[in-house]
Amino acid sequence: MSKKQPYRLIISGGGTGGHIFPAIAIANAFRERHPDAEILFVGAEGRMEMTRVPEAGYKIVGLWISGLQRKLTWSNLMFPLKVIVSYFKAARIVKNYRPDAVIGTGGYASGPIMMAATRSNVPSLIQEQNSFAGLTNKQVGGKVSKVCVAYEGMEKYFPKDKIVLTGNPVRKDILSVEGKRLQALSHFGFDGNVKTLLIIGGSLGARTINESVIAGISKLIDAQIQVIWQTGKGYYDAYKAKLGQYDLKNIRVQDFVREMDLAYAAADVVISRSGAIAVSELCIAGKPAILVPSPNVAEDHQTKNAMALVNKNAALMVADKDAQDVLVDEALTLLFDDQRAKKLREQITLLAKPNATQDIVVEIEKMIQA
Ligand SMILES: CC(=O)N[C@H]1[C@@H](OP(=O)(O)OP(=O)(O)OC[C@H]2O[C@@H](n3ccc(=O)[nH]c3=O)[C@H](O)[C@@H]2O)O[C@H](CO)[C@@H](O)[C@@H]1O
Structure with a gap:
């Protein structure tokens, strides 16, 4: 009945x-x-x-x-x-x-x-x-x-x-990022001819990723790319203060990104923690990604999440302990290596559910x- x-x-x-x-x-x-x-x-x-x-x-x-x-x-x-x-x-x-x-x-x-x-x-x-x-x-x-x-x-x-x-x-809006590039560029005030890097530290932000951005901030500015950088709510004020001296014309610093669909749509490459939903979203959005697993989670499960992709050549991984030294360099290399980015995009899309x-x-x- x-x-x-x-x-x-x-x-x-x-x-x-x-x-x-x-x-x-x-x-x-x-x-x-x-x-x-x-x-x-x-x-x-x-x-x-x-x-x-x-x-x-x-x-x-x-x-x-x-x-x-x-x-x-x-x-x-x-x-x-x-x-x-x-x-x-x-x-x-x-x-x-x-x-x-x-x-x-x-x-x-x-x-x-x-x-x-x-x-x-x-x-x-x-x-x-x-x-x-x-x-x-x-x-x-x-x-x-x-x-x-x-x-x-x-x-x-x-x-x-x-x-x-x-x-x-x-979320449904992330299922359809493909047709949203123009809307996304206009939302963030970006130029479609300039490469865009999205940096996301999980829903609460990630200190290591934020420190890595600060360590490489001059390189990001010199590369003349566009950046969306989510610091996490608890970190926002401190990192915003550290940026005072820099030219932030092409860098959007946010405590939390409400329009994740638009952020993914604008991005050519994504740096992200490898929380389970972040990984599922990256597969659906089909984005070349560099994953930085959080070392502070039970059974090191973010490394397992990341490795599931890395083993299929569907994402790159940088360990948390290495991030401050290499993360920004890796991201810039990938942003300007169209062949590698294309391969990653193809492979990660295969894992979407x-x-x-x-x-x-x-x-x-x-x-x-x-
Ligand atoms: C430190 C910690 O305990 N992390 C866990 C937490 O991660 P966390 O809470 O970071 O969750 P996920 O990475 O799985 O997902 C993040 C979600 O937040 C959204 N988002 C993120 C940033 C932002 O600015 N705006 C926004 O909307 C993303 O689009 C996504 O929907 O739950 C996951 C799922 O159980 C676990 O796998 C993670 O290990």
Whole structure:
């Protein structure tokens, strides 16, 4: 028997862009197929999702939850209390909202809300972006109805019969960067005859990449190229101050890039951290990329993400420890080596999974109708 529409979904994912943007991509794709669907986001108070989700046009409720830090802090001492308070709030949200399904894309807030969903027997699905399982997803993976993954071999972490290999959800506007070059050049005030380098340090910015840009800033200016440099919100003021003496006519420095589709569309070469969604987007946008894996992530998974591309001649990689010495030189060499850039573009495009978001939406629909 078919469930009566309009559908009601709760979606939770946050902490960093790597969890938030897949959640928004799923919401947008679901709403496209079901325009009358009601969608509520649940996030963690004070985290990035509390601004990015409303910007994307969705309502979000915050839980009082955070992760554990390595040192002894007041926040850590409060952790057990936060988990209990958040769980009860999540249970109340699920009871009052009466969702047809609850979706989690990882991050602190999705733990309590997925637990509340499974306890109330609401159909539930988690999406794991990486080739290893994040803490929250690992904890709830045995209890949810389905687990959508982007890599093979995830039976290590999740029950085999629940796993569906879909790839990572990527926002729709990034699926169509190809026709947007002119719009992108005009948006950034750039000249179409000048090479453009995009520098992205993941959703929060990356100190090493920022330091590498500063180390090579004179070379970037002398090369007479155009640059979009995302510093990350927490780094913006400090790096902007360091640039005071330089001529920034062709360098756009931003704390965060809202129009990532246009940034990719303008770029001839991209320097990027190798977070899972960044990598999925680069494959879809088909951009020659130099990946600088973050060394500060569990199981060194960004190196694995990067190597999956490097092994197929689909991207270049510079280790974090070498970046300050070589990153800008490598980028400039690649920018002016059209043959090499073309080869990388061809190879990275082969790895794109543009149907991932739609496939996840179909899984949600099947789950609701089951
Ligand atoms: C340090 C850290 O913990 N990183 C993790 C985090 O990365 P992070 O949060 O950086 O996430 P990803 O690299 O996977 O994705 C970044 C997302 O943010 C967007 N974006 C980025 C910069 C910007 O200025 N504007 C913008 O919109 C990108 O388009 C992309 O959609 O989650 C990923 C997915 O679980 C993991 O693989 C990463 O290892």
